[in-house]
Amino acid sequence: MLIPSSIARLAPHLNLPKANEIGVAEAAEGVIEALRKGEPYDQWLLIFDNAHDPESIMQYVPDGPGGVLITSRNFAWDGVVDTLTVDVFSREESRRFLDRRVPGIGGSEADALAEALGDLPLALDQAGALQSETGMPVGEYLTLLRDQTGKLLAEGRPMEYDVPLTATWALSVSTLHEEQPDAVELLHLLAFFGADPIPRDVLSTGRGTVDPPLSDILDDPLQFSRAVQALGRYALVQIDRENQTILVHRLVQALLREDVSENERERFRRNVQRLLAAAVPLQPDDTTTWPTFARLMPHLEPAQMAQSPDSTVRPLMHNVVRYLYQSGNAPGALALAAECVAAWQAHPGATSRELCTMQRHLSISLRFVGRYKEAFEVGSQALTEAEHSLGAEDEETLRLTNNHCTDLRAMGLFAESFALSSSAVERHRAAFGDEDERTLRMRTSLALDLTLTSRYEEAERLLKRVYSALRDLYGSPNHPTAQIVMNNLVRVIRLRGDYSEARELGEDVYAVGVATLGADHPTTLRAASDLAIAMRKAEGGSSDVLHYAEDLVQRYRRLMGDQHPDKLAADMALVNAYREARRIPDAVAAAELITLAYAQVYGSDHPYTHGCRHNLALLIRLAGDHGKSREMHEFVVSRLTELLGPAHHYTLTAVLGYISDLASLGHWDKAVALGEDALADLRQLLGAAHPMTLGCMANLALDMSKLGRTDEAIALQADALTSLQRRLGEGHPTVAAVGNGERLDFDFDALPI
Template sequence: MWGKIPPRNKNFTGREDLLAKLRKGIADQVTAVVPHALHGLGGVGKTQMAVEYAYRYRDDYDLVWWIPADQPVLVRSTLAGLAPHLGLPSPTASGIEDAMYAVLNALRRGDPYSKWLLIFDNADQPEELNEIIPQGSGHVLITSRNHRWDGVVDTVAVDVFSREESVQFLGKRVPRISGGDADRLAKELGDLPLALEQAGALQSETGIAVSEYLRLLEERTGQLLSEGKPTEYPVSMTAAWGISVTSLAEKLPEAVELLRYCAFFGPEPIPRDAFSQLRPGLDQRFADLLADPIRLTRAVAELGRYALARIDSAERTIQVHRLIQALVREELPEAKQRQIGSEVHLLLAGFAPSSPADPNQWPRYQSLLGHIEPSGVAGSRDPDVRELADNFVRYLHRSGDFPSARSFAEQFIEQWTKDTGEHDLNVLDLQRQLGNILRELGEYGAAAELDRQTLAKLESTYGSDHKSTLLTLNGIGADLRTHGEFLAARDHDENSLGRYEEIFGKSDLITLGMVNSLALDLALSSDYQGAKKLHESAYIAHLALAQGEPNFDKVSLLVAWSGLARAVRLCGDYAEACDLGEDAYAYGVSDLGADHPWTLRTAKDLSIAWRRTGEFDQSLDLAQDVHARYVRLFGLDHPDTLAAAMCLANIQRTTGRLDDALELAADTVQRYPRIYGPEHPYNHGCAGNLALLRRVFGDAREGRELNERALVGLEAKLGRDHHYTLTVATNLASDLAALGELENACRLGRGTLRRLEQLLGETHPMVLVCAANLSANLRDSGEEEEAETLFQRVQDGYARTLGLEHPDARVALERRYLDSDFDPPPN
């Protein structure tokens, strides 16, 4: 298995002592993996040594895999890409995080390959790799400019060539060069491999005499020294680069022009297609080059021949060493730097897709990741470039990379505010996006404050009916929901929906987003039938929009689909909810990935639906998987992690894993107020779950106390006639019965049943639970006639809905108590 190892350098020279030292260190490794690092300054040939090691010892390995390590996200995705080659599910099926950890486990076990080599190239931050250095019987090789690896792993310092190596290298690169000329050239270039490569390439391409090259080198070196410009590298290196560029300019000026543009991208591979977009605003000469594919192809090839760029024809990329980029930029006057920098922004904007919500376009956006910040996109005021920045943040948001989306949004907002003011529409639009991102990260207070400020500025500057103002209203409704103000959110969103329909039309994707928000509000207000109707209308409308639209927003479709499945379940139609949920979850995995936040939310709801239908094993497996993914992706205190934890605790209790359930529920109840504040309904609902477990463990008194506090909190926030409140009241009646207070239990049960019937209808599963428990309490208190009448109603209700073989029905028919739990929904 040979994974994207760069081509072998046919001119590789020397380094035998270092390679021998490296090989001995690796070969002497006995049990645990001891990573080995090649470290040194840029341009000394660390990567070339790693490539040579891989080719020289490839027969000793079953698997060799190359990992670009200058960005953590690239490390994880490249490791995950190894999964199918190890017989593991692909990242698309299992998610990048799970695929990566599965790969690390397979390497640790040596299954199917025990002899493997991983090469992490350009890993400059040791702490970013610590947790993903695999263990096992294989080998790990790292290249880095960072000397801090010296205290972490076994290191081999890579310096410039010895003189002997320099002479040997030039002999390979320039076959006709004499030993004396090679020695003089190496001395003047400080034996730096990158400088020697450029000098050798120039002489190979032009046939320039060494004496003439040395004359030019001395002349240019003297000029540089007289200018007194500080440089990170030897002056001779800068001079050698200058000679190569001058020679290439005489042969093919457009190649040098292309190099200058490449210098203003990031140091990562540049997609060739970035140069296939003719954009207004480009310099005419450069535009003419881009319009001529033959000249452009020749220019690219010449950059490779002169060793000024690495050309990867298979991947269709151009990569310029960061040192060469810096030298090119420094050579140009500031005005020219600004001009080319601005034009590179236009090229990036032309290359970027126009549909950041379309998963099919996400790989193209990902290829821009290494260029957005280094190219200075944030500093541009061009409308197209700012649209690129906005779309890039949208891509990160829609793809589920919330931390990166936040980081880029904050950078852009800070720069744009300095440049064009806090009331600029670009600033305010991006602040609206940032508010949504902060909510996804669980920072509800910060999101609400930012949304409030953004809305006020939009209304005062652009008016109440401006598109951006209206779009911000959806965020305000979401803020109300996250703060537990469900009725206020419903009223706000009802009013907003009318304005959306008037301005955008009923079938617009923006309007459908507000329909979904209102449906959430209705569900949180216990109007499940109303929520189902709205979710269904939104889902059908999304399907209509998706017909024949290749760039459709698949996340929005899954949001509507998942919402419909949830609403159907809340209405009590569990089997139908499972059918919808299974289809929606499969769609999320296949089209968005197993780790996408909305795939995980859909999976959590499906686990609940399976639990409600009695498919306990499936429910438990999925709940465990979802919770584990959330913990890995977002940590223990993220709102979705907490909801997944409560879902898992509920199915653990249902399946008799009581110790695990109690431990997880107790921990989750402690964490909830940190995110939502002490009086949020979700806190009280989850406390009700913990109370239930306390009673199951035999401590009905503590269960009662917990439920009484939860009931007071829910009534204060939502009123008595709410599903959450009545669920806690139902369980509290069971606490009272367990404590022998049958009269109080029956009184509470009668009132709760009456309210539930009015709220949900006589055959809703929650109503049947309350009725069954009340029947048992009435029977124990001697009121057998009323108990029997109610028991028959329960039996008939189950026969008409869930069936008499449903686990709840069997418990009820045995006249045992049923427990009702709470599952926090998405915000």
């Protein structure tokens, strides 16, 4: 009756009989006819504000020369008339609005307020009015909004509106409850998801996992669709048909959560947790599942998934954490894993297996962000617990053993890791078989240990075998795990001295990473780092090499910060490129900072920190301070010999630096004696044709000539030059340097562990 009465009141303005003279219906009919004819006005605008039901309103919409404006929260008007959806403010619009409404509000405060209110114009106006009138700080408002949403939104009503914001929604919910109570039940469920769009298939995938009466709604596709349709009709949700999502405004969610008892809140939250758990993919390493994970992530924290006591939910959280660090979000993985571990340790329902598995993921996440000591402590504790509670040959215990090998490498205990991974491979074979994914991962770990103990040919053979098996297992050479193995292979090929092959293969591996994982994924960045080193080894310090290394450092800084181990490795690669390009002052300044950073991240006595000291020492010698370089190298050689042994690649690299110090100071006898020993060790370790072995020969020839051993020196230098030409190509900078009688330097590059 309200619409005919409102239209009838226009009769006197059109020179028509009033409603009290001829009746409301007749007066309204006369107004509509006059508007249709355009008499006495052919320019008019009729507004229907907050019009709900198209069927009950369209009979009062006149044709004619004027215009009709209908505002409604019911999407059923689509297809009835031409519609224009008026959405919430953009964030920039919210900032500008608040800047005008609340003088002096800061940019960060405006952002926080807009985020909390979901950029809803009326809510922003209400908040602005309250703050202008009371001087309430934004922080206090946000706290009240979180704790007392309904009460706060009833305050500070803008003068243009006679109905509080909360009342509008409450009326819609109340009306809908009378018409279709199952829709309101569904709405309360949706209130316990996050404020991002809710994938519709999450609600359908979880059929059979929720409690009645929700199960009655979700298990019946027709009843579910009718409930969603009703929610859309009352504008309580936004339905995105193209993306198959349902969105509930965050303020509506907050009001709905306040509207139910604590027991009901627990019921709805428990059901949301079960629905999300049922939607979590079971293969977090499969990149095709990552879009599904990404759609679920905004809802996990609001649903309090980490705190769930449900035994069907906890195991799925392992997949979520692994997805996060595998997809490149290590900080997110760390935060979630730590939250889960704390909650599960406090909850008596969590099993030892569940807790040990999550502790393993926590250890991995800590390693991904460069917190190696903490990762070692968490992983060691979990391994001890698993051996005690699950048994030494249990699957989770074996996974933790693999994880512990990585922690040992991170702590610089390369030989210990090699011993453990060697035995662990056999245990994996016995438990799972040769070609099982878990065994192949353990073999990959062993290959890393072989690499870090200078057994490059063994590592190469093993990595090729693992890659072939992974390619068959996954049906694709581009699986993330296969890409890691291929990048490890690129690194080993470089370390055994085939620089051009490493560069060519590295370019292919990097291109695959960019195409499948993205340029900023950690695995792709590691491929870029190894490619940068292979480029420098293959062509020296060219402008292309410098530009590539500098760009890589900037990418790491943007994505991971200055202290991440992978960023530090890229820094050191750039220092070595500076040295090759003869930019010694730049190299010295950078190397000093990097050496300090390595000591902070890895520890002052880690082999990598000593490798950095070696690089700095040889730069200091090139800068002219031969005595200081010798002093530094004496210390580095002593420590690396004790930590890794005298025949390790890193130790011999530092020895060659020390020999060059002696030569620069004129101690030819000692330089030659140590050079002959080093040459024998390098032939045994790397082979007679390795560029480092041949470089040692060339340097030894220079030192022999100083002692008058001319014939030996000439023969040795000629042998080294010919072999280097054959190995590196005649145009290589190293070949040119040896041909010119220059001394060669050998640097250190840190490997991912």
